[in-house]
Amino acid sequence: MSDLWSVDEHLTDILRAVRPLDPIELHLAEAAGCVLTEDVTAPFALPPFPNSSMDGYAVRVADVEGATEEFPAVLRLVGEAAAGAGAGELPAVGPGQAARIMTGAPVPPGAQAVVPVEWTDGRMTSHDEVDLAGEVRVFRPADPGQHIRERGSDIAAGSLAVAAGAVLGPPRLGLLAAVGRATVTVRPRPRVVVVSTGSELAAPGAPLAPGQIHDSNGPMLTAAAQRAGAVAYRADAVADEPATLRGALDxxxxxxxxxxxxxxxxxxxxxxxxxxxxQESTVEFRRLAMQPGKPQGFGFLHPGRVPLFALPGNPVSAYVSFELFVRPALRAMAGHPAERLHRRRVTARLEADAPLASPPGRRQFLRGSYAAETNTVRPVGGASSHLIAALALADALVEIPETTTEVRPGDQVTVVLLD
Known part of the structure; x- marks a missing residue:
């Protein structure tokens, strides 16, 4: 291997070294964003019983056949079906009868359809204000099963609800709760600690002494780790003293x-x-054939073999390095499959005021602004690795291969989408 590592060689080495975290059982409230490691089947059907999708009246189809505004069907009320009612609390609907019914309530025995309250002269007010021994006029006919959610129409008993490997977002967590699961087995979100180094660093908000700058990498990389799905902690910046840094890391x-x-x-x-x-680490420091981000460090701290990424200090270099190397590692540790580790790449047309130069033998990542509606990308700021104001305007990286030394306006380029 040459003195310079390629981007692909460094990334391959990282992904070969990191391992998914061991599965743990978590309550649903703690499992958001985690990757499920078990197939979850529905122990019962959803819905578990036929229920109404509307506020209205449960009727027999034959009793409202041909009903119109001029000639309504007049039905005798025999009671009410409320949400949460048990089987013994439901009135039976016979010929010429109807029962008032609420959304989500079980369909009473004998009823074949639900007519919305808007199709009647009824009122969906409180129980005390409605004469449930009176009559209701229905102005439209109903088809069998109309406005009834049949048992199992969402998911059948015994069928797969959520498959292993799924990321648990809000809808899937809702489904797991609906099928009765309080806990699930998942790979936990990796815990990431971000440490900035440099005697010149001051905390954001603190006054700057001569020669100092505020620590921008700490907040930026902590947010990047959170966006990657990790639980992120930002430690205080550490001065240029090896023993102090080693103690802080330990x-x-x-x-x-x-x-x-x-x-x-x-x-x-x-x-x-x-x-x-x-000492007491396997961290290896490398030079990569890329710009920005040439110096990189990766390895493990002992004890416990905690992986450590040593990124460059310039903000653009640090952020680009995180997106290319740290983010895939975090997602691999969280249990995502290979196809979900990396940012999406697209091919887009370059919009620029002049040709863009790229150093030979280096893979360059320029900051860009991507327009999906025109599938174009425009560079933002220059190539220097300290230009954080330009980085803040970018939502993409323009990736220029090692073998390309110039791209011109109108050329097709590879774009790494950051949002």
Missing amino acids: DQLSRADLIVTSGGVSVGAYDVVKEALS
Whole structure:
């Protein structure tokens, strides 16, 4: 292997090394965003009984046949079917009879359809205000089963409700609750600790001393980890002192499934991350054939073999590196299959005011703004890795291959969609 690692080689090495987290049982409220590791079948049908989809009246079809405004069907009320009523509480509907019924209420025995209250002269007011021993006039006919949700019309008993591998979003969690599950077995969301390094860093909101800048990587990478589906913690920035950094990293091991640092990975005299990880870790520092993000570190901390990503300190380099390498690793740890690890890529037409140069032998990732309606992408800002204001305007990366040194306006380019 050459001195430079390719983007693909580095990513392949990462995904070969990380492992999905062990499954655990969680309550539904804690399982949002997790990947299910078991098939869940419906122990009973949904709906479990025929019920009304409307407020109205439960009737026999023959009794309202031919009903019109001029010649309504006049039916005698025999009671009410309320939501939650048991079988013994439901009135039987015989010939010439009707029962008032609420949405979701069981259909009374003998009834074949529900006519909405708007088709009648009835009122869906409180029980005390309606004479349930009176009459109701129906102005339209009804077909068999009209406005009745049949038993099992949503899902049959014994059928698959949610398959293993599914990501548990709100609708799937709702379905799991509907089939009676209070807990599920899932792979947990990885816990990520983000640590910024650099004596020049001050906390956002703190006054800046001469030579200082605010820590932008910490909030940015923490948010990126959350967006990737992780539970993210941001630690305080650490000064350029190897022993202090190593102590800070060791302190975070109890709550970390993965650690991300930024800064201190190049070839300068104060590359604190390299020195701090020189012992009791397998972190390897590499140079990648990419721009931005050439210096990278990846390996495991001991004990516990917690994976650690050492990212460059410039904000654009850190963010691009996270999207390309850390995000797929997090999603692999969360149990996502290979096809769901990476950001979606599309081919789009480049809109630019002039040709864009790219260094030979380097895969370049330019920031861009993608327009789906025209399938075009326009570069945002320049190629420098400190331009965080331009990064904030980007929703895509323009990926230029190692073998391409120039792309022109109108060329087709690969676009990595970030949103």
